[in-house]
Each structure stands twice: as structure tokens, then as C-alpha cells.
Amino acid sequence: MISQDTETPASLDDVKGWFPKVDQLLFTWFLERQERREQHGDLVELGSYLGKSAILMGRHLREGETFTVCDLFDSDAPDDSNQAEMNGSYATLTRRAFESNYRAFHERLPEIVQGPTSLILDHVEPETSRFVHVDASHLYEHVRGDIQAAHVMLPSGGVIVCDDYRSEHTPGVSAAVWEAVAVDGLRPICVTTQKLYGTWGDSGAVQDELLEWLQGQDDVWHEVQQVAGRPLIRAKGKAKAAAKPNDAAKLKKRLAEAEKRLARADDRLARAQHELDSVRNSASFRLGRAATALPRVLRGK
Ligand SMILES: C[S@@+](CC[C@H](N)C(=O)[O-])C[C@H]1O[C@@H](n2cnc3c(N)ncnc32)[C@H](O)[C@@H]1O
Incomplete structure (x- = not known):
């Protein structure tokens, strides 16, 4: 990983962030599947930091579609607890650093909403998005609002990815994610160590295709568990040959x-x-x- 303030990244590995290889593979799989099925729609990321996941998502943007990212970057958080998160984890983050990383890989910047994610529905119309990555604040009240906004932005076949749904230091995210599953009809498709992939549409068909693909992946371990009467795929990156x-x-x-x-x-x-x-x-x-x-x-x- 290189210092983001001084060098231009040559590959995604050079961009600082939190985006494991198995999730890079799964993002690519979900986005390519939408391409194959000619499923059109916009892309949204809530919480972009220095652009690691945004850069990969941007590769799948097609003609006529919009990619919107929303992040506080170097502006103030809407409340003290969120500001404490910002000071603790993202103190040196700037919008300029995000833009410079993104430009190293793409000609055009995405639409940037610099501000709290609670503003996202002022910028994205209902049911216009096909893929939403929720990766901003870890506080329950914020994540709950982000997932509800994603539900509004996604039509029924769209995909939501929630980061840190099970990390020890993010119980608020777990509470918000499983609440959406239990109360708001979100159907988990698969989980990795860090992220949960779900839909408010039919999860069965996409799971069948995903399992077929996973069977051919030497570097990804997987299993299927039954959770509350529905199958849930667990996927995990295997130790590298390196x-x-x-x-x-x-x-x-x-x-x-x-x-x-x-x-x-x-x-x-x-x-x-x-x-x-x-x-x-x-x-x-x-x-x-x-x-x-x-x-x-x-x-x-
Ligand atoms: C975990 S990082 C995102 C990581 C990024 N997706 C990646 O792949 O490396 C979380 C981001 O959320 C932003 N953030 C935190 N609270 C926010 C809020 N209330 N509204 C918008 N962005 C927020 C932070 O500035 C930070 O950049």
C-alpha cells in the first residue's frame, strides 16, 4: 500500500482502503451479471474514503448511467458521535485525495455528494439504481437510514452490499442490517467476512448462478447454510498461493x-x-x- 498523499496509484492494490480480494471478485461478478442480463441502472456508493471500492464500481458504469458517491470527506459530520468516528478513523481524508485516486483509473469523476448520507435521496431518484454499496458511518441510526435509502433507490432486482455487517467494532451495523432482513424484507444472497450482499427481489435465482460460479473458483471457499428457512451462501478467500x-x-x-x-x-x-x-x-x-x-x-x- 502506498502513501495516498504523495503517489499516483498504479493498481487497486496501491489504493488505501478496506476492500478484500474476495469482495472485489464478488462486486465484479454481481456487476458483470447485471451487464450480461442487460440490467440497466445507476450505481451508488455511500462512504467512499480514498476510492478503493468506487474505482472498481466505476469500471462497470455504462453509457447513459450515473455513478453517485456520497462521503463527508473533509467536511463536518452531522452529529458528535459521527464526528468522533471521522476523527478516529478518517482524520486525514480529503475529497482531493479521493478525486486524484479516482482520476488515476477513470477519465470522468463520479457525481460527488460531499455531505452526510442522509442527503442521498435529494440526489438519486427512487428505483433508478441497480447496485448500492453501503459503507459510510458505522452508527446504527445512520446505517438504518442508509439501508432504507437503498431500499428506495433500488428496484426489486437491484443489489445492496452492506459493509461491516459483523465486525466486532460495528454492532450498530449488524443491528441495522439484520433488522432490515427481519423487518424490511431484505433477502441476504451471500456473506463474506466483511460484507453482506442482498436484494429485495428474488434471491434464489441469483444464488443458483452464484453457486455455479463459485464451484469453479479455486481461490474462494464457500458453503451454504440455512438461515431462518432460506439458503445463505458463505464465501471466503482462500490463503493465496503467494x-x-x-x-x-x-x-x-x-x-x-x-x-x-x-x-x-x-x-x-x-x-x-x-x-x-x-x-x-x-x-x-x-x-x-x-x-x-x-x-x-x-x-x-
Ligand atoms: C469505511 S470508509 C469507506 C471505505 C471505502 N468504501 C473503501 O473501499 O475503502 C467509510 C467512509 O464513510 C465516510 N462517512 C462516515 N460517516 C459518514 C456520513 N454520515 N455521511 C457520509 N459519509 C460518511 C467516511 O468519510 C469514510 O470515507
Whole structure:
């Protein structure tokens, strides 16, 4: 990861943020599926930080569609608790840094709403979006409002992705997400370590296709669980093959250490052999051996 203030990112890996590889794969899968099915509509991200997920989403924007991102960036939060989150986690964030990262990958910037996500419905019409990423405040009251806004922006087949739905430090997000499932009809499609993917439309058809795709993915583990009478897919990135050279390096180091210990033992053995030979060749040793070899009578016994 590079310092965002000084360098232009060359790849998504160079952009600072919170967007695991498995979620990059799933975003791509969901957005490409919409493309294949010629499902048109706008893209919305609530909470963009330095643009890591926005840059990937922007790759799937088609002619005539709008991508809207909403973030406070370097402006004030609407309440003290939200401001505390901003000071704690995003103190150095600026809109300029987001724009500069985004421009490194795309010619045109998205529509930027700089302000609280509670304003999003002033900028996005109901049922015009096909994909909404909810990744802004972690406070229950805010996330609840963001999910309700997503419900308004998405037509029934649209996809919502909620970040941090289960992290230890974000119980407010968990409460808001599962409330939407239990009370507001949100149907979870799949979950990863960090994100929950859902729809207010038919979750079964998309799950069948997703499972088919997951079966061919060597680097993504998955299983299906039943949750409240419905299937829910769990997907998780597998440890990367890049870990193997590390293991090989460790084994090589252990082998080299063992070889050194063997060489030291050989050395000690050679020295002991040498000392033994010198004792055997000494005059007193040979005299002693000769004396013990004399018959008893001669030795006076
Ligand atoms: C976890 S970060 C987003 C990460 C980003 N999606 C990525 O992939 O790296 C959360 C973002 O939400 C923004 N944020 C926090 N509270 C907000 C609010 N009430 N309204 C708008 N944006 C908010 C923060 O400025 C921060 O950039």
C-alpha cells in the first residue's frame, strides 16, 4: 500500500482502503451479471474514503448511467458521535485525495455528494439504481437510514452490499442490517467476512448462478447454510498461493540450520577420533598394552 498523499496509484492494490480480494471478485461478478442480463441502472456508493471500492464500481458504469458517491470527506459530520468516528478513523481524508485516486483509473469523476448520507435521496431518484454499496458511518441510526435509502433507490432486482455487517467494532451495523432482513424484507444472497450482499427481489435465482460460479473458483471457499428457512451462501478467500514461497523459504532456512549442526557434529567427531589415535600411538599406551600381554609368571603373579 502506498502513501495516498504523495503517489499516483498504479493498481487497486496501491489504493488505501478496506476492500478484500474476495469482495472485489464478488462486486465484479454481481456487476458483470447485471451487464450480461442487460440490467440497466445507476450505481451508488455511500462512504467512499480514498476510492478503493468506487474505482472498481466505476469500471462497470455504462453509457447513459450515473455513478453517485456520497462521503463527508473533509467536511463536518452531522452529529458528535459521527464526528468522533471521522476523527478516529478518517482524520486525514480529503475529497482531493479521493478525486486524484479516482482520476488515476477513470477519465470522468463520479457525481460527488460531499455531505452526510442522509442527503442521498435529494440526489438519486427512487428505483433508478441497480447496485448500492453501503459503507459510510458505522452508527446504527445512520446505517438504518442508509439501508432504507437503498431500499428506495433500488428496484426489486437491484443489489445492496452492506459493509461491516459483523465486525466486532460495528454492532450498530449488524443491528441495522439484520433488522432490515427481519423487518424490511431484505433477502441476504451471500456473506463474506466483511460484507453482506442482498436484494429485495428474488434471491434464489441469483444464488443458483452464484453457486455455479463459485464451484469453479479455486481461490474462494464457500458453503451454504440455512438461515431462518432460506439458503445463505458463505464465501471466503482462500490463503493465496503467494504464501507458498514463504513456506519454502522457511523450510530452506531450517534445512540450512540442520546442515550447520551436522557439520559441527562431524567436526567434533573428527577431533575425538584424532585424540583417540594420538593416545593409541603414544609410547606409554603401547608399553601398557605390551605389559598386559606378558604371561602371568613373568609378571610375578
Ligand atoms: C469505511 S470508509 C469507506 C471505505 C471505502 N468504501 C473503501 O473501499 O475503502 C467509510 C467512509 O464513510 C465516510 N462517512 C462516515 N460517516 C459518514 C456520513 N454520515 N455521511 C457520509 N459519509 C460518511 C467516511 O468519510 C469514510 O470515507
